[in-house]
Amino acid sequence: MPNIKYVYEIKSRDFMSAGDASAYIKSVLKKLGLDHEIIRRVAVAAYEAELNIAIHSVGGVLTVEITPDYIDIIGEDRGPGIEDIALAMQEGFSTAPEEIREMGFGAGMGLPNMKKCSDEFRIHSELGKGTKIFMRIYIGGGSNEQ
């Protein structure tokens, strides 16, 4: 199987579209006949990445690359960046504003959830520039999920 790469532009605060990329990727993985649990982890990781870009940045790009051995999900945004990554990785910590929380987002589970879903997780952030999140999920298993 050749590698398949998808690149999606994610707009800030566009909650009608956030999730479309993940839903599409999920349908592709289902057609490829991948394991249900792998599909769930990829879909949740990609959806959380989409939501984070929509909630916290002025916009960004979600890239998903499917290879025979693993799936890479990369979220890259333009925005304020994260001041304290260790704090942002804590479950329950969120900087989402009140109007976002009223919609049911901003539980402070996004980043920890992305990490939990991935086998490899890296985050790099620069204040005033943006944040890049790299996640890799191996198709043959190797989950680090508890």
Place this chain on the structure above:
Amino acid sequence: MNLDRVANVLNAEILLKSANWEHVDVEYACGSDLISDVLAFVKNKTILLTGLTNTQLIKTVQVLDIPAIVFVRGKRPSEEFIEAAKQIGLPILLTNYTMYVACGLLYKAGLKG
């Protein structure tokens, strides 16, 4: 547990049935008003009990393959939500019970968490 039984236990109004209504077999339920918590904790085919009615919830349902949704506390979704649910074949039930009572009744009837 089938969806007719879920509706019966919750004394629920069936707002929307899907084509596969008869064949949906529910084992688990999750009650939450936080989308990220739902994303973090739902793993198996689980029905969702919630008071959230914003249309973004449809995306969450799609991402997690949630087979049916129950709105608690007498909440009613918008026409836009119902239309989106129709398109993805998502059954919708409405109950006047609070989240606590609705979850308790389903747990007592045998649905796992």
